Amino acid sequence: MQMEKFNVTAFLAYVLICAYTPGPNNILSMSAAGKYGFKRTLPLLGGIFTGFVIVMLLCAYFSVALAAVVPKVLPVMKWIGAAYILWLAWHIWKDTGKETHKEAKPTECRFITGFMLEFVNVKIMLYGVTSLTSFVMPAFKDTATVVAFAVLLAVIGSSSNITWALCGEVFDRFFRHHQKQLNAVMALLLAYCAAGLLL
Numbered sequence: 001m002q003m004e005k006f007n008v009t010a011f012l013a014y015v016l017i018c019a020y021t022p023g024p025n026n027i028l029s030m031s032a033a034g035k036y037g038f039k040r041t042l043p044l045l046g047g048i049f050t051g052f053v054i055v056m057l058l059c060a061y062f063s064v065a066l067a068a069v070v071p072k073v074l075p076v077m078k079w080i081g082a083a084y085i086l087w088l089a090w091h092i093w094k095d096t097g098k099e100t101h102k103e104a105k106p107t108e109c110r111f112i113t114g115f116m117l118e119f120v121n122v123k124i125m126l127y128g129v130t131s132l133t134s135f136v137m138p139a140f141k142d143t144a145t146v147v148a149f150a151v152l153l154a155v156i157g158s159s160s161n162i163t164w165a166l167c168g169e170v171f172d173r174f175f176r177h178h179q180k181q182l183n184a185v186m187a188l189l190l191a192y193c194a195a196g197l198l199l
Contacts, residue, residue, distance in 0.1 A: 051118025
């Protein structure tokens, strides 16, 4: 190990900026919590976290191989990811807001929705690969440390989802009074994320 090569400040700056800026996970978390409450969003957040951990561990495991594979796989993953994100945007867009919190059976609050999003979310894949290959692996060679950093990346990423969901909960009353307009904004932001994958 060569600890002196690890730049903690640069690592944390990159990771926090990437994690807390708008992306599919954060937007979906805020939208779901704003409409259905934080408690009902917990399955979604659990799915995001579980998928996040698995994707980060895969990024750690395949970091060296991904340098050669990513250019071939990335175009396909971008299209799949964009399609899935647009599907989520459509569900948010068409939500009428007529159901109450108790009556609602929100598609976007399910565990599987959050879990599956991680496997087509190119943003977190690049977040993991870039963080590990640019900051972690030059300083740490042992598998246990790389795996620990992969889990840390998932925890930091998921903390941003929880933060965005809490913001959705705090602004619940505002969301309910302006649900149609906010659904349109959230759906358009997700569509923007999808477009960003393809540009």
